[in-house]
Amino acid sequence: MKTKVALTGNEAVAQAMKQINPDVVAAYPITPQTEIVQIFSSFVANGEVDTEFVAVESEHSAMSAAIGAAAGGARAMTATSSQGLALMFEVVYIAASLRLPIVFPVVNRALSGPINIHCDHSDAMGLRDSGVIQLFSENAQEAYDNMIQAVRIAEHPDVRLPVMVNMDGFITSHAMDVLEVIDDETVKNFVGTYVPEDYLLDAQNPISMGNFDMYDFYFEHKRQQVEAMKAAKEVIKEVGKEFAKISGREYGLIESYKLDDADVALVVLNSAAGTAKGVADELRAKGIKAGVLKPRVYRPFPQEEIREALKGVKAVAVLDRAETFSTCGGPMFADIRNTLYDLKNDIKVVNYIYGLGGRDLRLEHVQQVFEDLENIRKTGRVDETVKYLGLRE
Amino acid sequence: MATLKELSKVEERFVGGHRLCAGCGHGITVRMILNAAEGSNVVVGCATGCLEVASTIYPYTAWKCSFIHNAFENAGATISGVEAAYKALKKKGKVNGDFKFIAFGGDGGTYDIGLQSLSGAMERGHNIVYVCLDNEAYMNTGIQRSSATPTGADTTTSPAGKVIPGKQQPRKDLTAIMAAHNIPYVAQTAINNWQDVHKKAKKALEVEGPAFINVLSPCPRGWRYNTPDIVEITKLAVETRFWPLFEVENGKWKLNYKPKKYVPIEEFLKPQGRFRHLFKPGNEHLIKAIQEEVDSRWLALLERCGETPELPPR
Numbered sequence: 001m002k003t004k005v006a007l008t009g010n011e012a013v014a015q016a017m018k019q020i021n022p023d024v025v026a027a028y029p030i031t032p033q034t035e036i037v038q039i040f041s042s043f044v045a046n047g048e049v050d051t052e053f054v055a056v057e058s059e060h061s062a063m064s065a066a067i068g069a070a071a072g073g074a075r076a077m078t079a080t081s082s083q084g085l086a087l088m089f090e091v092v093y094i095a096a097s098l099r100l101p102i103v104f105p106v107v108n109r110a111l112s113g114p115i116n117i118h119c120d121h122s123d124a125m126g127l128r129d130s131g132v133i134q135l136f137s138e139n140a141q142e143a144y145d146n147m148i149q150a151v152r153i154a155e156h157p158d159v160r161l162p163v164m165v166n167m168d169g170f171i172t173s174h175a176m177d178v179l180e181v182i183d184d185e186t187v188k189n190f191v192g193t194y195v196p197e198d199y200l201l202d203a204q205n206p207i208s209m210g211n212f213d214m215y216d217f218y219f220e221h222k223r224q225q226v227e228a229m230k231a232a233k234e235v236i237k238e239v240g241k242e243f244a245k246i247s248g249r250e251y252g253l254i255e256s257y258k259l260d261d262a263d264v265a266l267v268v269l270n271s272a273a274g275t276a277k278g279v280a281d282e283l284r285a286k287g288i289k290a291g292v293l294k295p296r297v298y299r300p301f302p303q304e305e306i307r308e309a310l311k312g313v314k315a316v317a318v319l320d321r322a323e324t325f326s327t328c329g330g331p332m333f334a335d336i337r338n339t340l341y342d343l344k345n346d347i348k349v350v351n352y353i354y355g356l357g358g359r360d361l362r363l364e365h366v367q368q369v370f371e372d373l374e375n376i377r378k379t380g381r382v383d384e385t386v387k388y389l390g391l392r393e
Numbered sequence: 394m395a396t397l398k399e400l401s402k403v404e405e406r407f408v409g410g411h412r413l414c415a416g417c418g419h420g421i422t423v424r425m426i427l428n429a430a431e432g433s434n435v436v437v438g439c440a441t442g443c444l445e446v447a448s449t450i451y452p453y454t455a456w457k458c459s460f461i462h463n464a465f466e467n468a469g470a471t472i473s474g475v476e477a478a479y480k481a482l483k484k485k486g487k488v489n490g491d492f493k494f495i496a497f498g499g500d501g502g503t504y505d506i507g508l509q510s511l512s513g514a515m516e517r518g519h520n521i522v523y524v525c526l527d528n529e530a531y532m533n534t535g536i537q538r539s540s541a542t543p544t545g546a547d548t549t550t551s552p553a554g555k556v557i558p559g560k561q562q563p564r565k566d567l568t569a570i571m572a573a574h575n576i577p578y579v580a581q582t583a584i585n586n587w588q589d590v591h592k593k594a595k596k597a598l599e600v601e602g603p604a605f606i607n608v609l610s611p612c613p614r615g616w617r618y619n620t621p622d623i624v625e626i627t628k629l630a631v632e633t634r635f636w637p638l639f640e641v642e643n644g645k646w647k648l649n650y651k652p653k654k655y656v657p658i659e660e661f662l663k664p665q666g667r668f669r670h671l672f673k674p675g676n677e678h679l680i681k682a683i684q685e686e687v688d689s690r691w692l693a694l695l696e697r698c699g700e701t702p703e704l705p706p707r
Binding site: 023024026050051052054055056057058060061062064065066067068069070071072073074076090091094200201202203204206207208209210211212213214217 | 434436438445446449450451452454456457458459460461462463464466467469470471472473474475476477478479480481482484485487488489490492509510512513514516517
């Protein structure tokens with residue numbers, strides 16, 4: 001049974017957590033994620049979930065306790081944003097290397113400094129190489145759907161990795177949206193029961209975890225994490241197909257929007273994809289063959305799918321909501337250019353940094369990007385590879 | 394109270410093959426503490442440090458009970474997560490048997506970098522025992538000063554130099570800080586007194602809620618004493634009142650051992666290379682200052698324990 005409801009992104013994620021009913025949640029408040037732990041705490045206080053809620057004293061301890069819980073054999077979760085994720089940095093790597101299926105929403109917010117509470121993706125990008133799976137969500141519906149699927153992806157025997165579910169701070173987390181929620185029983189059956197393989201609380205089979213791992217084994221263990229990431233691509237697609245059966249919404253690694261015959265395309269994560277699709281529609285009406293590619297999965301990086309989706313396009317703009325300070329563009333730009341290199345068909349790829357610290361991405365900004373791409377397509381010339389949108393220079 | 398003979402028959406959960414140095418206090422302490430948990434399953438959490446690197450070199454382990462090492466500063470949070478998992482899974486009938494949860498951290502991982510994580514775990518009331526293996530410096534990284542390092546000690550980051558004679562600050566009173574958490578059980582003990590360690594470990598494991606034990610665990614490399622003399626050096630720490638044995642049970646402070654004689658602090662300092670510079674002519678005032686620190690801490694402790702705050706005649 002499905003019900004249409006009006007919820008904010010945070011409420012939708014908390015709702016998904018309630019339906020997943022994890023064994024342990026360890027979390028700490030931080031804007032704009034705070035509502036998730038608040039709402040979830042009320043579920044705990046009112047007996048609506050069976051969860052042991054651990055109100056830790058920092059995000060470092062949140063992930064550390066989640067690691068302890070997951071290692072103990074529990075289905076464990078946390079949630080955070082920005083500085084909280086930065087504080088967790090060290091232990092996120094450990095969660096991944098211990099192969100613990102911890103699911104954690106990250107409400108994307110700019111990293112300090114200067115301190116700022118609004119959206120950008122610098123927090124998530126800081127951990128893109130940590131070994132966690134990263135899902136991105138355009139709106140509250142996708143955040144809700146991703147949370148439910150994340151449990152199955154994380155716990156799949158071929159994967160056993162943490163999954164970070166991203167959504168845009170305030171834009172998605174605090175805006176009221178209409179979405180469809182699935183009934184509790186269906187979600188419960190979909191996520192199933194977590195059956196850990198080796199865990200601390202197995203009285204008959206004690207285990208040592210987090211051992212000191214030297215040059216004779218460390219490298220192999222890292223390679224195994226890569227294999228798990230590779231396997232995750234298939235698992236994410238399988239889970240997406242299965243999810244379609246209970247929701248009517250199918251998810252893959254990427255969303256291709258009007259790319260089949262597109263001349264120019266934007267690549268963009270999270271909520272800005274909605275803006276980009278709207279502008280693409282307007283341009284299509286004017287005869288410009290515009291399309292949008294929205295990676296749903298950023299780690300593992302869906303290289304083949306992106307290459308396939310963009311192979312016929314003449315000019316691509318990658319929109320990054322994060323800086324790398326490499327002076328060579330944003331993080332996703334590097335990945336996309338790398339992906340398209342092997343096509344050897346002279347696709348022009350440019351980069352726009354936008355929306356840092358919550359700066360709005362306006363329709364006219366996206367229109368400007370498409371206009372630039374049209375010029376590049378017509379002239380075959382790129383004047384500036386990396387540009388900034390909506391910035392006072 | 395079990396006899397030593399009885400205790401020697403308890404199946405060991407921390408076994409041979411670990412690579413702790415000869416004469417290290419950690420192995421002795423860990424075995425004593427785990428011994429007291431006889432009859433229960435145990436999950437050990439461990440901070441990064443000597444104990445962890447020496448006992449879990451992949452693909453080996455010296456632990457017969459479940460063991461988790463996460464990072465340096467989060468043994469408190471990690472073991473509290475395992476305990477929360479236990480509560481959740483026990484309710485659902487997914488765990489067989491009873492479990493005890495013990496975290497071990499060195500003084501670096503406990504007094505310093507892990508203090509927040511430990512404080513949080515204690516305040517939240519998890520049913521865990523945190524044991525600090527206090528060897529008074531960062532020994533694993535090569536003897537750097539920590540906030541547990543005593544005044545005057547020569548370490549690689551508080552070296553006894555031409556101008557500065559070793560560590561200038563008194564050590565942090567972590568046991569008192571833990572007592573200030575108003576948890577059911579806090580204790581300070583030392584390995585020279587196995588009965589004291591055993592009794593305190595038993596109490597800590599039996600109370601409902603968090604418990605903290607601070608164990609003086611000498612390091613022959615860092616302290617530079619004659620390696621076989623570990624028990625002797627620990628005894629001197631207790632007899633000189635440098636490391637008093639006491640416990641705080643439900644807020645009530647109790648002194649567990651009162652040395653009969655006044656043993657001057659020199660007796661503890663002298664056999665140790667880390668204090669050698671203090672015995673150079675002209676440095677008498679430094680030792681005097683250390684003695685004054687020891688005396689004033691002892692008197693304050695006596696007062697807290699409801700004893701008459703007076704020193705025995707010298």
